Amino acid sequence: MSALQELAAIAVDVIRILGLLVLGWFRFFFPTRKPVDGEIALITGAGSGLGRLLALELAKLRATLVLVDVNFEAVQAVAAEIRALRPDDKAAAFAYKCDLSSRDDVYAMAARVKSEVGQVSILVNNAGIVTGRKLLDCPDPLIEKTFSVNTTAHFWTVKAFLPAMIESNHGHVVTIASSAGLIGVAGLADYCASKHGAVGLDESLRYEMHKLGKTGVKTTVVCPFFIDTGMFEGVTTRFPLILPILKPDYAVAKILDAILTNQSILCMPRFVYLMPFAKSILPTQAMDAVVRLFGVSNSMDDFHGRSSANSTTATASKGRTDVKSH
Template sequence: MYLQDLYYIAFGYPEKELNTDIALITGGGNGLGRLLAERLGKMGTKVVIWDINKKGIAETVQIVEEAGGYCKGYVVDISKKEEVYKAADVIRDEVGDITLLINNAGVVSGLHLLDTPDHLIERSFNVNVMAHFWTTKAFLPKMIENDRGHIATIASLAGHVGISKLVDYCASKFAAVGFDEALRLELEVLGHTNIRTTCICPFFIQATGMFDDVNARWVPTLNPNDVADRVIAAIRKNEKLAVIPGFLKVLLSFKWTFPWGCVGGLLKRLVPDASPHGLPSSIAVPAVPLNSSSKSTAADIAALDAELSSVTLPAKPPSMLIQRTPSLGERVL
């Protein structure tokens, strides 16, 4: 296997077809998830998307179906393992066994650590990494039984290097990278070599609602269409790790080769301000956590609206900080 990997690195990976796969994409209601759904649909893949945004789900399903593809959408809050497991049972009954799992959903707060409310830190970990455990535990057993499957983790370059104002985000993405690497090794040890994993680590992506106005030097923020194309190519080639853009692999080598003074200085210059949507360095974020049930109560929403009304936000507010969860397991179209 290892000699084969060296051969592929030197001469290129063969591409597999995905037209017989059933793919689940978390966070498929907008951004990168929607673009991945659109591409897979055009390739003949049966696509299932999960999101908490009912309107976004409906829009993605319409886009995929109008292009001739198959797509089903379900309202699922992946931060709640009970919802994940229940929705997974529904998918198996209504669509079939998932053969391609793309853990794509992610959130970011973009604040200094001491300005970040506890519930937003918990939300970062619940969505950005803990959900990967729940989705993988839900679908991996059938992949093993069928001796076929692929699990793709949409991590981040911030899963390899630390960035100011992204302490919780970086920590969650470091965990996601470790999750992928350890899972891959475990599958190999257990002899499940036909179950593949791919870790995708892009730089900041434009127009996804997360890092649209991030202040980065030297390396331009990425076009989401280019990222989607690269993700699909990495999955088709069974690549282990895809850093986007590829030349930033040098940064990872730099990190482990040079002293911290050099590395830290480079990172501070590369990303002077990682606040999404141009947020100021400190902002009064509503500290009212959402109700733990699958539906936000009217009291929750009223309390959030009251606090938000007293906060002055930039023109493009960080909508990912406040999420209102629709009904559990509700299918959209």
């Protein structure tokens, strides 16, 4: 390529960026929502918290729900709730037991879903666990489990369901990550690292779809601050007006809207959008002071997680050292 041709190619790219900037702002102010009736939506960790609420919302929009969880009774109960919402529709919801920390379990579940329900067109990687231990206090098996559920399982589900989406150039991969996937937090090293991995997977996947020209395969990554689902019981925030502990209904309404409008990145509350920006422009010590100011470094001090009596996750309370089995 001659220097002139190179210059022309750069000019075209710059014009494209400006055009996409305008288009992005237009879509922000005038979003269009896609229909999801008839879509097959698979949600991992659908037995409780965000997964359950999102399943109910997608069911109201007449998507077919595939509910996956290690807690089979919990997903069966959610499937029953969905069937009660849509008594006319026997194929409204399907429940599957799957331990996402096992690759074999994930692929076996995926094979059953494809033959019993059909090709998944909306994949929501939502299941997650937290140990809440300081780095040196966290037993190795718990660290491995955190990564296998919060990060590695996403690879297996994406590998199982993405090929059909690519073939039809139609689909959506949703990654429920965390604001802890954008910034480190004292007392959350394993969780933060696993969520950074999930954020990286989403971003790379988005670029791969662009490169393949599969514009019909959308991706969304969700990075919320703490949500009052029970998973992070005991955490605190210093400035609840700017950085509130979110209500599950609010978080799910925003996630649903992000899916329907094909929003690529959703941070909640909006303040979280500033974190990566602040991190990249502030000197490290100034950023550390900001993190201290907002109480992020102390947010885990009183964390105790869900009490084991009503625990449906592999969350380990602070005093335990064993891996919780299901």
